[in-house]
Amino acid sequence: MVALLMRESAPKITVLMPLFNGERFVREALESILGQTITDFELLIIDDGSSDASVRIVGDYDDSRIRLIRNHENLGVTATLNRGIDLARGEYIARMDCDDISLPNRLAEQAAYLEQHPDCAMVAVMVTMMDENGNEIGAWLDDRKTGTGESIRRFLPRANCIAHPGIMIRKSILSRYRYNERQRVAQDYDLWLRMAADGLVITKLEKPLLRYRVHTASITAQSNGGRPDQKNVRTKTWFLWQRIAERKLNGFCFKVFCATGRDFCYAVAKKSLKAVDLNLRSPDKSQRAQTPKLDSDLRIMQLNNRAPVRLLVAIGKAIGTILPVSNPSSLFFFFPFQHVGGAEKVHADVVSCFAEQKPWVFFTKRSRNNRFRQLFPPQAGLFNFWPLLKYGYPLSVGIMAGFVNRHQKPVVFGSNSLFYYLLLPYLKPEVVKIDLLHAFGGKTDQFSLPVVELLDHRVVINGKTRDDLQGQYAENQVNPQLIDRVVLIENRVSVPQEYPEKIASDVITVLFVGRGAPEKRVHLVGKAATLCREKKIPTRFVLVGDLGEALNACDHENCLVQGEITDPCRLAELYRQADILVITSEREGFPLVIMEAMAQGVVPVSTDVGGISLHVRHGDNGMLIENGQEEQIVAELVRFFKLLSDDRELLKKLSRNTFDYARATFDTETFCNAYRKLLVNN
Template sequence: MSKPKVSVLMSVYNGERYLREAIESILNQTFTDFEFIIIDDGSTDSTPKILTSYASKDNRIRLIRIEKNLGIAAALNKGLEVASGKYIARMDADDISLPNRLSMQLDYMEKNSSCSVVATRIALIDNKGNIIGYWREDIKTTQYYEIRNFLPRKNCIAHPTVMIKTAIAKKYTYNENQPYAQDYDLWLRLCSNGERIEKINEVLLYHRIHPISVTYLTISSGAERKNIKTKAIFLRDKIKTRKLTFFDLRVFIFLLQDLSIFIAGKIKYYIYSGFKKLFIFLGYFIGLILRRIFPFKSYSPIFFFFPFCHIGGAEKIHADIVNCIADKKPLVFFTKKSKNTKFKYLFQRGNVKIFDISLFVNIRFLHHICMGIIIIFINKHSKAVVFGANNEFFYKLLSYLKSNIRRIDLLHAFGGGLEEISLPFVSQIDIRIVTNTKTLTDLKEQYQAYGINPKFADRIVLIENKVKVPNNYPVKKKKEKEELKVLYVGRGSKEKRVHLIGEIATQCNKARIPARFILVGDVYEAVKDKDRKFCIFEGEITEHEKLNKIYEEADIFILTSEREGLPLALMEAMAHGVVPVVVKVGDIPTHIKNRFNGFLVENGSEKEIINSMEKILQELSMNRSLLRTLSFNAYQYALNHFRKPNFCSAYRKIILEGIC
C-alpha cells in the first residue's frame, strides 16, 4: 500500500462539542491523498464514540487511544511516531479547515523546497461559527522575513494551520517540558537553526475562540507570564547545546524587555493595591462615624446592587425582584451612571430605600472609600443578604464580607464580559441565579473549562423571567392587504444591531412590501441616515398602557441582535400575539419554533440576515392566514410559559433564607 502524501495530525481531549465539524472539514478537503491521525488524549466524554463512528466510515482515519491524559505535546509526539506522509498538517479539534487548505499548502511546499513549514492566516470564530475578528499578529506577518523578525517578540504562527515536512517534525518533535506554548517553542527552535517558516497570505482555517479552547485559556490567564516562561525555557535549552545564534540573542533581548514590562506592571499593581486598601480603610472609618450618627437598626439587612435605573428589560426584571420583597424594606444601590432615571420609579414601591452611588464608584479612590463605607454597614448585621446583578462592584465587595453574609448573583446572559470578571469570585457566591437555560448551560461549561470544582455548579439556580399575559387572545383586527406593523422595542446598543432593522425597512420599501417599521427606545442614532425615513421612532416609553397599546397594534416583532439571553421585550410581544422574526441566538431557539410561533433566522452575515428577514416579511404580507396562525401560537406559548406565578416566591425563598 502506497504512503499518503500528507499526514493530518490532530489531538483531542474531551472535544465532543466541536469534534464532528473539525473532522468533516478535513474529510471534505479537495485534496484527498492523506491519512488522518487522531490522538484521543484520555477523553472522558463522548469523544471516543464519535471518533470510532467516523473511523468505521472512512479508512483514512487512524485512531490512537491514550488511556490517561498526557497533554497536547506528548499526544502529538505519539502521532508523529506513526505519521507516514511526506508532510504533516496540523489540525485542532475545535477548528474548521477550509476545503482547499491542504491543496494550497501542498502546492506551496512542492514549489518551495527550501520551506520547512508553511502556515496560513486564520479568522477567529465564536462557539457558533460566526467570524468575530482576526489575529493582529497573524495579519502583520505574512512574509518570511516578517515572520523571522517578529517571532523573537511573540508568536505569529497559528499552530493548527501549519504544514511541515515530516522529516523536520520528527527531528525536532514537541518539547514536552514546555508547560504552555509548545508550538511557539518549536517555531523558535526551527528559526534558531535556520529553518524557513513561511505563510500563505490567505485565510484557510477558522480558529475557534471559546471558554474551552487552549488559546482562550492562555489569553485569559497570564499570557505575558507564559510568553516569558516559554522563551526562558527555550534559551536555557539552547545554552545547554552551546550553539547560540544571533536569532537566540534577539530572543534574549526581547525576553529582557518582556521581563521589565512584566515587573513594572507588578510594581504598579502592588502600589495601586496598597492605595486601594488605604482608601477602603478610610471608608471603614467614615462608615463607623456614620453608623454612630444614624440609627443603624432602621436599616434593612437586604442589599441590592444594580448597574442602572434607565429604561431596559433587565431593569424591569430587577425592579420586579425588589418589589417581591418590598415589605422587608431593602436597600437598592445603583452603581453606574444611567442614561436617564425613567425606570427609577419602578424600584420605589413600598419602603424601598434607593442610593445612587454611581458618582463615587466611577472615581477611582472614591470608589474604594464608598466600598469601605458600605462594607461597614453590611458587616454590622448578624445576618444579611447581598444581591448583585450585572454588577462588577458587587464582585469587588465579596472578599470583604463576613462569612455570615449570604451572597446572591444574577446573570442574565453570556457575552457581556461579566461572566469572565466573576470567575475569581465563584467560590464566594452562595447562589447564582440565571434566567434562561442557555445561560445555565454556558455557565456550567465555563466552570468545567476552567476546572472549577463541580460543587459550585450545584449552586446555580434557574429562575425564568415573567411578563403579564392577557387572559384572552388579543385578536389582530387587520384587513387582508393592510400594511404590516413591524415592531422593535429595546436599546440602540451595538450588540442589538438596530442598523440592520433600518436596512430591512429600506429593502422592504424598494420591494414594495407593505410594512411600517416602528422602533421604540433610544435608537434613532443607531439607524443610518438613509434608512431613517422608512422608520417611525417612538422614543423611550415608560407608560405601560402606551407600550401595551403599541404591542396590541403590532403584527411582527423583529430582533437582529448578535447576542441575547431571552429578551423581555420579546416575551411581552408574544404575550400580545405579536409574531417574532428573530435571529437565532442565546435562549431564543428554546422558545421560538420556526414557522410554528415565529421565524428563526440564522446568525450569519449581516447581508444574509437582511435578505432572510425581507423574504419572511414578504411571505407574511402575502399569507395573512399564516400570520394569524403564528400570532395565536405565539400568544398561547406565552400564556403557557411566561406567566411564572412562582416568580416572587422563588426569589423570596432564596433571599429570605439569608436572614432567617
C-alpha cells in the same frame, strides 16, 4: 464718506478659515463655502506659512468674496485666529477649517437664528464625521446629545461638545473674548468655558450641517496626541487658574473644578491600571507584546486584592461600621443603572417582590436617564450614589463592606455591577451573596469569574446560560461543583386573560423595541425596512428606544422612530397594534421584549442567539434566523416578512400560539416565589 461706504459694503458674515498645508482638502472646503445659499459674506483665509500648494489653489478662484491674507511667519492657529478677528468685517464670524465641508444652507440657517435671537452669543451646528476619503463614519455622540443651550451648559464642565469649525458668533462678543494664546491646544474649549462662565447664551442647531473630517494630519488629532483626557485636564486647569486670578469664581466654575478633579483621578487610575496590566501580563518586556491585554474591568478585579487597595478598604470599613444609619431589612441590591432597558426592568421586578421588606437599592454607574426609577416599589430605599461608589474606589468598597457587615443576617444581590463584585471579597462569610446573570458573553461573566467561589447562588434566566457557565468553569479550572449553585429563574411578564385580537389591515406592523447598542444591530432593521419598501412588501416599521445613531440615515424615511417609551400603557398599546417583533442581536440572554411581545400575540422574528430558541420555536410560535453574515440576516428577515404578509392565516396561527405559550409559561407568581425562596429563606 469713505467710512460710510466701507460700512455699506461690509458683509453680514465673515467666514474665518486658517490655512496651513491644506492642499489635499482645501478645494472642497472652499467650494462648500462659495456654494452657500446665502451670498452676503466674505471668506477670510489667513495662510500661516504653508509650504505646499495651498495658496496657489486659493488663487485659482476668481471670487470677490475671497480675501487671502498671508502671515510673514508661522504664528500658530491661535494667533492666526486672533488676527482674523481683527481683520473680519462681518457682523457675525463663522469658523471654517480647510479640511471640512459645510452643507449649502449652513450659513443661512445660523445667521437667521442669530437675527431672531438677539440674546444668543453663539450658535453651533451638529456635525457628521467623515474619513480622509470623504466616507461617512458616523456621528460625534457628545455633539448629538447636546442639542440645546441648557444641555450644552450642563455638559461643558465635563468636556467639549461643540465642533469649532461649525460655529457662528457675534463679532462684538469674539472681539471681547478672543482666543487665549496661552492655550496651545483646545483654545476653542477654553473660549466656550469663559463664555459659559460669564452667562453668555451658547446654543446649537439640531441639524448636521457640517461634515467634519477626521485624519491624522488634522489639528484635533495632533493636539490630542493620543491623550484627549490629559488635554481636557490641562485646558480646564488653566481656565480655573485664570478665573481665580481674575476673582471671577461662580457655580459654573465649581462644576468645572469638580469635573477636573474627576478627570484627574480617572487619568491617574488609568495609568495605574496600565502599570498593573503590564505587571500581570509579564515582567519580561519581550513577552508582553505576545500576551493579550486584559479587559479594564478584569484589570480592576485583579487590582482589588493588592496591598494598597486592602489598606484603603480597611480604612473604609472602619468608617462604614460607625455610619449613623442602618437598613432594617438587611437586604441590599446593587444594580448599575436606572435608565430604560430590559435588564433594568427585570431588576425593578425583582425588587418589587420584596417591597414589604423595604430593601435598599444602590445604583453604581451613571444612568442615561432615571425614567425606570418609577418602576421600583416606593417602599424601597433608592440611592443613586454612583459618583461616590465609582470614583471613591477603593475607599467606597470599604465603607460599603463595613456598613453591610454590621447588619444581622444581611443578604446582598447584584447584577451587571462591577462595584458589587469588587465588594464581595470584603464581606463577612455569613453574608448571603447572590448575583443575576442575564446573558453569557456580556463581560459580567468575565469580570465576576475571580470571585465566583464567594457566591452562594447565581441566578440565570435560561438553561443555555447555565450550560455556558459550566463550560467556562471547566475551561478556567473552577471547582465544577460550583455549577450546583446556579439557579434558573425565568423572567416574568403580565399576560392578559384573553387573547388580544389583532385589527385586520393590509399592512403588517413590524416592531423593534430596544437600545441602539452595537450588539443590537439596529441598522439591519433599517436595511430590512428599505428593502421591503423597494420590493413593495406592505410593511410598517415602528422602532422604540434610544437608538442614537444606530440607524443609517438613508433608512430613516422607511422607519417610524418613536424614541424611548416608559409608560407601560403606551408600550402595551404598541404591542397590541404590532404583528411582528424583530430582533437582530448578535448576542442575548432571553430578551424581556420577546416575553412582552408574545404576551400580546406579537410574533417574534429573531436571530437564533442566547436562550431565545428555548422559547421561540421556529414555525410554531415565531421565526428564527441563523446568526450569520449581516446581508444574509437582512435577506432572511425580508423573506419572512413577505411570507407572513402573503399568508395571513399563518400569521394568525403564529400569533395565537405565541400568546398561548406566554400564558402557560411566563407566570408572575412563580417568579416572585422563586426569588423569595432564594433570598428571604436563606
